[in-house]
Amino acid sequence: LLISRRRRQPSERVPPGPLGIPIIGQSLGLLWAMRANTAEKWIADRAKRYGPISKMSLFGKPTVFIHGQAANKFVFTSDASKMSNQQTESVKMILGDRCLLELSGEDHKRVRNALASFLKPDSLKNYIGKIEEEIRRHLQMHWQGKHRVTVLPLMKTLTFNIICSLLFGVERGARRDTFVQFFQEMIEGMWSIPVNIPFTRFNRSLKASAKVQKLLKDLIHEKRIELEKGASPHQDLITCLLSIRGEDNLELVSEHEIIHNVMLIMVAGHDTSSVLITFIIRLLANDPNTHAAVLKEQEEIKNSKPSGDYLTWEDLGRMKCTWRVAMETLRTVPPVFGGFRKTLEDIEYEGYIIPKGWQIFWVTSMTHMDDKVFPEPSKFDPARFENPASIPPYYYIPFGGGARICPGYEFAKIETLVTIHYLVTQFTWKLCCNDNCFRRDPTPAPTQGLPIQIVSKKAL
Numbered sequence: 001l002l003i004s005r006r007r008r009q010p011s012e013r014v015p016p017g018p019l020g021i022p023i024i025g026q027s028l029g030l031l032w033a034m035r036a037n038t039a040e041k042w043i044a045d046r047a048k049r050y051g052p053i054s055k056m057s058l059f060g061k062p063t064v065f066i067h068g069q070a071a072n073k074f075v076f077t078s079d080a081s082k083m084s085n086q087q088t089e090s091v092k093m094i095l096g097d098r099c100l101l102e103l104s105g106e107d108h109k110r111v112r113n114a115l116a117s118f119l120k121p122d123s124l125k126n127y128i129g130k131i132e133e134e135i136r137r138h139l140q141m142h143w144q145g146k147h148r149v150t151v152l153p154l155m156k157t158l159t160f161n162i163i164c165s166l167l168f169g170v171e172r173g174a175r176r177d178t179f180v181q182f183f184q185e186m187i188e189g190m191w192s193i194p195v196n197i198p199f200t201r202f203n204r205s206l207k208a209s210a211k212v213q214k215l216l217k218d219l220i221h222e223k224r225i226e227l228e229k230g231a232s233p234h235q236d237l238i239t240c241l242l243s244i245r246g247e248d249n250l251e252l253v254s255e256h257e258i259i260h261n262v263m264l265i266m267v268a269g270h271d272t273s274s275v276l277i278t279f280i281i282r283l284l285a286n287d288p289n290t291h292a293a294v295l296k297e298q299e300e301i302k303n304s305k306p307s308g309d310y311l312t313w314e315d316l317g318r319m320k321c322t323w324r325v326a327m328e329t330l331r332t333v334p335p336v337f338g339g340f341r342k343t344l345e346d347i348e349y350e351g352y353i354i355p356k357g358w359q360i361f362w363v364t365s366m367t368h369m370d371d372k373v374f375p376e377p378s379k380f381d382p383a384r385f386e387n388p389a390s391i392p393p394y395y396y397i398p399f400g401g402g403a404r405i406c407p408g409y410e411f412a413k414i415e416t417l418v419t420i421h422y423l424v425t426q427f428t429w430k431l432c433c434n435d436n437c438f439r440r441d442p443t444p445a446p447t448q449g450l451p452i453q454i455v456s457k458k459a460l
């Protein structure tokens with residue numbers, strides 16, 4: 001009785017759950033589950049066992065896993081002076097310390113606003129034609145005349161090329177190929193153990209990152225000269241960032257910040273949209289009713305325009321059914337599994353103390369599968385999004401939320417809608433094999449990359 005009456009000390013009020021073996025903790029369990037397509041179950045089992053808040057150790061750091069609508073709100077709306085973003089050491093070393101993920105407070109706001117000035121709908125409207133040209137060229141090169149293609153690697157190539165064109169203003173050719181090669185090497189070691197030993201993935205990745213930074217430095221130099229000669233500041237993201245001036249008429253975003261954030265956008269932008277498009281293609285092959293509805297919508301748009309005309313912003317606004325399919329795909333297979341934050345002071349949550357310096361782990365899929373908001377959550381049903389206002393806030397979070405909500409949302413939406421428009425109106429396809437399993441690495445990937453048989457409608 002005496003013990004239970006005594007006020008518990010903060011150190012006793014840390015959340016339940018074991019921290020596991022030192023350093024390794026539960027990391028291997030989670031990584032193994034991600035590769036085996038059981039990460040959602042791994043997380044759900046923990047939630048069932050320990051409740052809404054529990055502790056574990058992930059990637060060498062004591063971590064508190066919280067879930068549910070209130071937890072999402074807590075993570076996304078917490079004061080930046082109490083909670084900062086947290087990346088793994090390898091990501092920080094490869095992408096650099098001035099990328100958005102590493103910035104906080106006023107610096108984060110300043111750089112984010114600069115990026116948003118390029119990524120906001122009003123500005124992106126002017127680049128639909130450029131995105132569309134990349135998609136048309138991609139289909140001509142990699143799909144037309146083929147009987148079989150593997151979707152995921154092709155979608156990665158496509159989103160990579162779109163980003164190269166829009167963000168760097170680097171046209172097709174030897175220079176873009178060099179960029180692509182170094183970027184691929186850089187990305188491969190991003191989720192590895194950050195010990196820099198020769199011949200490891202991480203070591204190759206760091207070397208590639210240095211080469212990419214050198215290429216970007218040269219590119220920035222050239223663009224500065226072009227701007228001085230009177231070139232438009234709206235050619236691409238780099239020129240746009242170079243032309244933003246502060247009150248003192250000096251560049252608002254430093255050269256270092258431009259380099260690190262262009263690398264971040266390349267990584268954040270291409271691996272996520274390519275996954276979304278890949279899973280929509282798989283869904284359309286498996287679900288004839290949804291395919292028929294998307295095809296009807298896209299054919300109507302196609303037939304309402306002179307042949308060969310580019311899509312307009314208004315056309316994209318009419319693709320409501322296609323976007324609902326995309327939203328339901330993001331609910332069922334969110335490309336980003338979750339993320340981390342770091343506490344900057346002891347924080348009390350649900351009666352427990354999350355000590356200063358600990359990680360907070362949030363996971364996208366938990367509320368996506370809540371049957372109070374999404375009845376029969378395992379069923380694929382795009383109609384759930386007919387009235388998005390009926391979904392309470394912080395339940396649907398494929399793009400995160402709050403001050404760090406994904407700034408690439410509109411960009412991802414445009415490239416997804418335009419790609420699906422061309423695919424359904426130009427091709428029919430069926431799966432070569434039952435590629436219904438996927439692993440997370442860390443974004444989801446069908447285990448065989450999704451090979452499909454295709455027929456061009458021109459050939460029918």
Ligand code: HEM
Pocket residue numbers: 085100101112264265268269270272273276334335336339397398399400401403404405406407408409411412
């Ligand atoms: C389907 C596609 C995409 C999904 C599902 C997605 C999802 C996310 C998520 C979950 C976050 C983390 C939010 C947080 O930590 O609270 C994020 C951040 C971010 N995303 Fe995306 N993203 C997508 C596409 C893009 C694209 C196309 C770009 C760039 C063109 C982009 C750029 C970024 C950046 C720069 C951040 C960091 C924001 C910050 O820390 O302030 N993303 N995204």
